[in-house]
Amino acid sequence: MIGFDYGTSNCAVGVMEGNNPKILPLGDHGRYIASNLYAPSRDVIVNWLYKHLPPAEQTTFQRQRQRQLLKGQAALRELALDGYPTELSFGVQALNNYLQEPDEGYYIKSPKSFLGASGLLPQQIELFEDIVAAMMSNVKRLTEATLGRGVTQTVIGRPVNFQGLRGEESNRQALQILTNAARRVGFKEVEFQFEPVAAGFEYEARLEKETRVLVVDIGGGTTDCSMLLMGPKQAAAQDRTGDLLSHSGERVGGNDFDIAFALKGMMPGFGMDSMLKTGKAVPVNSYWQAMAINNINHQTEFYSAANGRFLQQLIRDAERPELLSRLLTVQKNKLSYRVVNAAEQGKIALTDCPQQRVDLSDIDDGFTLDLDRDGFASACQRELAKIAALMQDAIAQAGCRPDVVFVTGGTAKSPVLSQFLQQQFQHTPIVIGDHFGSVTAGLTRWARTIYS
Incomplete structure (x- = not known):
């Protein structure tokens, strides 16, 4: 049995060693593998998955997906003839x-962010299931290689809401x-x-008396809050329904902070907030679409041929065409993930340094941007307000x-987040858990509880 944190940003696996959970190393990835997948062609994902399925699943899968498998085989032959690799890659x-x-190729980051999206067509749901299965298969094989045995029982972490408040249909779709x-x-x-409940279970192991705990889990894709009654007596029970006093959660997390930082902190260097020759402001819609890497429809619109023509006309009409040319480069070369990743790395670097210079010379020769914590805080006011509302909602629901x-x-x-939380709870102790491992450890404890 394992605890499996299939996270928006990272995946991790835990097993119990005695009375303590242990987060396992996953091959060369270490304890955490980034929730990314790259395929030389989207069509070959189904073939890679088929090859790595358990034998008992392969026959049924082949019968159900024969057309896609044949299409993938043709893509694999073409890749081999052109000298391209044919395997999927994961993580870093x-x-x-x-x-x-x-x-070139097909790259997806944080597919968990899309699982509850409304309006997905059956073939899109099928694709996401293939992507998730490929990532899970990779993690499962690495886990079994580390343990030297098979694993068949798992507890998987889930957010309170995958998509938005009261989105039960989205939750059912994602869980399925x-x-x-x-x-x-x-x-x-x-x-x-x-x-957040799993993270609370890990914190509970150190408690010596009954305590009301507000767990705030600010993850890559969602922020979830749970008010829990915890302590030694509660930890011994298998049914914890009565201890879960309230839940709140919404799709606002690290990805949203990265996107907001990229949009408001970096897009001005691509011409956002600049002017047209007519004296009007440059339209901002394409900038929003460019950075919305967690929105399928926005990305489709941004990379459309019609939008490429629109950007070319904007460049001709702009007072500073050299800035808007950078956005066209992003559009032509599919660099949205590249820019948001730069914002993410800048955000991470600002944890230790108040300022950070980002090099974007691959987009435009000599192009750099200076980022700082104040700019990050300013860019993310909307996201911080949402988190504040979620915490207060959980407290209000619990009535304590x-x-x-x-x-x-x-x-x-x-x-920036630490200061924000201190401001929200000036008279309540704040305990910082293992930022990346608390959920995995708690899932592992719960796996032992329900499967033993």
């Missing part, structure tokens, strides 16, 4: 492969995709646990104030 290697040739993918790659028993606030999630490492 997937990002590196994308950055080497961003206009995750369940189908997990069972396809060989997990025989699959259960889910709210990510927390004795302690337990904070986890990689985004919470930012000094």
Whole structure:
């Protein structure tokens, strides 16, 4: 049995060693593998997945997906003839492969962000299930190689809401995709646990008395809050329904902070906020679409041929055409992920330094941007306000104030977030958990509880 944090930003796996959870190393990736996938062609994902499925699943899969498999085989032959690699890559290697040739291949970051999206066509849901299954298969194989044995039982973390407030249909859709993918790659028993609840279970192990804990999990794709009644007595129970006093959650997380920072902190260097020769402001819609890497429709619109022609006309009409030419370069070479990744890396660097210079010379010769913490805080006011509302919603639902606030999630490492949380809870102790490992550890504890 394992605890499996299939996260928006990273994936991790835990097993129990005695009374303590241990986060496993996953081959060369270390304990955390970035939730990215790169394929030399989208059509070959289904073939890679077929090759790595358990034998019992291959026959059914082949019968169901014969047309896609044949299409993938043709793509594989063409790639081999052209001398391109034919394997999928994951984690940091997937990002590196994308950055080497961003206009080639198929790259997806944080597919968990899309699973609850409304209006997905059946073929899109099928594609996301294949992508999730491929990532889970890779993690499962690495886990089994580390343990030297198979794993068939798992507890997978889930946000309170995948898409938005009260989005139960979105939640059902996302959970069905995750369940189908997990069972396809060989997990025989699959259960889910709210990510903030799991993080709370890990914190609970150190408590010596009954405590009301507000868990705030600021992850890559969502922020989730749970008010929990915790302590030694509660930890011994298998049914924790009565201890879960409230939940709130929304799709606002690290990805949204990165996108906001890229848009407001970097896009001015691409011509946003500049003027046309007529004296009017440059339209901002294409800038929003360019940075919205977690929105399928916006990205499709941005990379359309019609938008390319629109940007060319804007360049002719602009007072500073050299700036807008950078946005056209992003559009022509499919560099949205490249720019948002630069914002993400800048955000991470600002954890230790108040200022950071970002090199974008691959987009325009000599192009650099200076970022700072104040700019990050200013860019993310909307996201911070949403998190404040979620915390207050959880407190209001519970009808009581927390004795302690337990904070986890990689985004919470930012000094801007730390200062923000201190301002929200000036008279309540704030405990910082393992930013990346608390959820995995708690899922692992819960796996032992329900499967033992």
